[in-house]
Amino acid sequence: DGGITQSPKYLFRKEGQNVTLSCEQNLNHDAMYWYRQDPGQGLRLIYYSQIVNDFQKGDIAEGYSVSREKKESFPLTVTSAQKNPTAFYLCASLGDIQYFGAGTRLSVL
Amino acid sequence: AQSVTQPDIHITVSEGASLELRCNYSYGATPYLFWYVQSPGQGLQLLLKYFSGDTLVQGIKGFEAEFKRSQSSFNLRKPSVHWSDAAEYFCAVKAAGNKLTFGGGTRVLVKP
Numbered sequence: 001d002g003g004i005t006q007s008p009k010y011l012f013r014k015e016g017q018n019v020t021l022s023c024e025q026n027l028n029h030d031a032m033y034w035y036r037q038d039p040g041q042g043l044r045l046i047y048y049s050q051i052v053n054d055f056q057k058g059d060i061a062e063g064y065s066v067s068r069e070k071k072e073s074f075p076l077t078v079t080s081a082q083k084n085p086t087a088f089y090l091c092a093s094l095g096d097i098q099y100f101g102a103g104t105r106l107s108v109l
Numbered sequence: 110a111q112s113v114t115q116p117d118i119h120i121t122v123s124e125g126a127s128l129e130l131r132c133n134y135s136y137g138a139t140p141y142l143f144w145y146v147q148s149p150g151q152g153l154q155l156l157l158k159y160f161s162g163d164t165l166v167q168g169i170k171g172f173e174a175e176f177k178r179s180q181s182s183f184n185l186r187k188p189s190v191h192w193s194d195a196a197e198y199f200c201a202v203k204a205a206g207n208k209l210t211f212g213g214g215t216r217v218l219v220k221p
Binding site: 033035041042043044045058094 | 113115118143145150151152153154155158199207208209211212213214
């Protein structure tokens with residue numbers, strides 16, 4: 001089935017550690033997105049990529065990094081510079097509409 | 110810059126009753142508008158979208174929404190709510206660069 005796969009479903013980060021969230025899509029979409037979701041704040045855009053080897057900062061990019069080496073993959077790294085990383089992270093890709101993965105919940109140990 | 114406001118953070122409705130979720134947007138051009146639904150711990154599923162044409166849009170699961178340009182609104186409605194409709198609902202507007210701006214969401218609780 002076509003879709004977006006995010007892994008892991010749950011992730012724990014220690015102080016000072018970088019962690020990487022995986023996002024893979026087999027929809028053949030050019031554009032991909034990362035959102036952060038906090039209770040009562042809706043979704044906020046972290047980074048997006050409209051094409052391979054290109055990406056742009058969204059509204060809350062500080063403390064995050066991304067890469068887009070393959071069309072299918074758009075991993076997000078939460079760096080140690082992100083002081084409040086606990087949130088639900090959603091990946092999406094764009095066809096006629098935005099399609100979303102099931103999310104990764106990141107917590108701090 | 111575009112923005113989306115969902116004035117109601119929580120709504121509680123009895124099963125079988127009607128539901129209306131409010132959405133107001135701010136966007137300079139003709140908006141592309143969306144309603145998504147999210148079950149706990151899950152991703153977002155598209156309920157319906159408005160790009161142009163008929164201002165009353167039918168979606169999945171018996172939902173509909175009406176675009177009112179004069180009021181900058183895109184309210185979501187369902188005539189008779191089922192217990193499975195308990196979820197969080199997000200309104201969104203598509204801006205330049207293929208980016209979506211989301212409202213803060215409305216959580217719907219359904220009473221038996």
